[in-house]
Amino acid sequence: xxxxxxxxxxxxxxxxxxxxxxxxxxxxxxxxxxxxxxxxxxxxxxxxxxxxxxxxxxxxxxxxxxxxxxxxx
Numbered sequence: 001x002x003x004x005x006x007x008x009x010x011x012x013x014x015x016x017x018x019x020x021x022x023x024x025x026x027x028x029x030x031x032x033x034x035x036x037x038x039x040x041x042x043x044x045x046x047x048x049x050x051x052x053x054x055x056x057x058x059x060x061x062x063x064x065x066x067x068x069x070x071x072x073x
Contacts, residue, residue, distance in 0.1 A: 006045035010035075013058060028055055 001009075010019040023035040030051045031038040038048045053063040 001044070001046040001049060003039070003045050006039075006049055009049060010052070013062065014056075022052075022056075026052075026055070028052065030055070 007019075010023060013019075014022050025034060027034060028038065028048075028051045031043060031048065033041070035048050035052060038051075039045065050063070052058070
């Protein structure tokens with residue numbers, strides 16, 4: 001997952017207004033920081049996306065990111 005795909009998936013899943021706030025403020029214990037902090041530290045966008053999905057209860061069928069190809073296919 002590229003960073004641009006990650007951002008598109010976040011906006012698609014959480015909304016254009018809420019996604020930036022979520023990425024900036026929501027603490028991800030699994031990554032010991034926010035999504036933005038994790039990305040800045042070099043954590044892969046896929047790993048950050050997966051941590052967000054688990055933490056926020058995104059249903060499994062949507063965890064590949066809405067409108068993105070399912071990596072399991």
